[in-house]
Amino acid sequence: GAVVSQHPSRVICKSGTSVKIECRSLDFQATTMFWYRQFPKQSLMLMATSNEGSKATYEQGVEKDKFLINHASLTLSTLTVTSAHPEDSSFYICSLWGGYNEQFFGPGTRLTVL
């Protein structure tokens, strides 16, 4: 399967700052990537679908101006959490659609906002 990396794996920031999380496909050209967030002891909630070269599609209730997604190439999608607040602290996971009814997930990024 495809190998997906995320950077950074952990980030701690102050409230009000912005944080960028990178999701890279190391061996697969991904036209579609997904961003999920996962609160402690809870399931993954889809935030947005990232399409290469076009605007991301956000799920209901997800603020597009707060969670900026850029998918500028077939191997890189970025999620920027703008003006982060403590309630944004979460585990963010990206995935890519590998075709053949499968998604490949990254290792996740733990964001802590102080």
Add this chain to the structure above:
Amino acid sequence: AQSVTQLGSHVSVSEGALVLLRCNYSSSVPPYLFWYVQYPNQGLQLLLKYTSAATLVKGINGFEAEFKKSETSFHLTKPSAHMSDAAEYFCAVSNTGNQFYFGTGTSLTVIP
């Protein structure tokens, strides 16, 4: 619309005992079904998937799951639990492989 329900947010088994994690799905079209495992602070690893081929699906680490359309179930089993199986398990459904819907997860504890 698709959804999955995982019965039992916590399951404890003794080492060597049978593991049974339950998943029921709802789908208006023939579904694709998946089981993923997540270790602490890590992403999801695919255990197995059902994509309308054989109803009994064998996955990695000795896990298997059986698709039962009449019961709308896709329960995950393993004959003999190992300490390394302790993790969080997620069932997911998709109708295209593109949009995934995850269950709430089941935390498996293996007792020595």
